[in-house]
Amino acid sequence: MAEQGKEKDDFQIKIGAKADESVNCGQCQGQFPAAQRYAYKGKKGQTVYLCEKCHEAAEKAFREETQNPNLAKAAVVGSLAALAAGVAWYLFSVLTGYQIGYVAIGVGFLIGHAVIWGSGKKRGPSLQIISAVITVVTLLVSQYFLVLFYLREYLLEHSAEFPGYNGQWLFVSPFEPDVLKAMFSPIGLIIWGVGIYFAYSLPKARSI
Numbered sequence: 001m002a003e004q005g006k007e008k009d010d011f012q013i014k015i016g017a018k019a020d021e022s023v024n025c026g027q028c029q030g031q032f033p034a035a036q037r038y039a040y041k042g043k044k045g046q047t048v049y050l051c052e053k054c055h056e057a058a059e060k061a062f063r064e065e066t067q068n069p070n071l072a073k074a075a076v077v078g079s080l081a082a083l084a085a086g087v088a089w090y091l092f093s094v095l096t097g098y099q100i101g102y103v104a105i106g107v108g109f110l111i112g113h114a115v116i117w118g119s120g121k122k123r124g125p126s127l128q129i130i131s132a133v134i135t136v137v138t139l140l141v142s143q144y145f146l147v148l149f150y151l152r153e154y155l156l157e158h159s160a161e162f163p164g165y166n167g168q169w170l171f172v173s174p175f176e177p178d179v180l181k182a183m184f185s186p187i188g189l190i191i192w193g194v195g196i197y198f199a200y201s202l203p204k205a206r207s208i
């Protein structure tokens with residue numbers, strides 16, 4: 001419940017309270033005694049009031065959102081979204097030559113939503129973990145393939161030093177120190193962290 005008198009809305013209610021001591025429910029619009037109100041922050045930061053009935057209905061809906069998620073379908077849909085996002089990221093980088101780390105945030109966002117959708121619009125800790133794990137794997141795999149691509153470019157540009165190489169697909173272990181060094185940069189890791197945080201937070205159980 002919001003503290004009385006701290007916000008503008010509360011002042012208005014105080015004034016109104018002298019007249020009829022009631023407020024309107026933000027959900028059903030019904031009037032009810034101001035003393036029974038539940039106050040929340042609305043989407044735009046405004047104060048929203050709910051009556052007892054609507055408050056309980058909202059709590060019940062959020063509780064049900066965490067029950068019986070379809071974990072297998074969440075993992076499949078999340079992985080498909082991850083594959084699409086990873087391929088799109090790779091192609092974009094390869095075709096434009098831009099290496100935009102911020103894509104990692106979009107990847108996490110997309111996977112988070114795909115996992116929620118795949119689970120049957122559910123939320124909860126299991127889905128948070130599925131979403132975060134898929135995002136980490138996607139970022140690692142995409143970055144690895146990009147490093148291989150740029151390595152190939154480098155070898156072709158310096159063909160004098162690598163006379164035997166003529167552009168064939170190459171495989172270098174992801175655990176090769178030089179590959180690891182090319183995959184991870186401090187700023188890149190921070191952006192990855194934001195993307196993974198998004199993926200982990202989106203399927204979080206909601207409460208009122």
Ligand SMILES: [Zn+2]
Pocket residue numbers: 025026027028029030050051052053054055
């Ligand atoms: Zn109501």
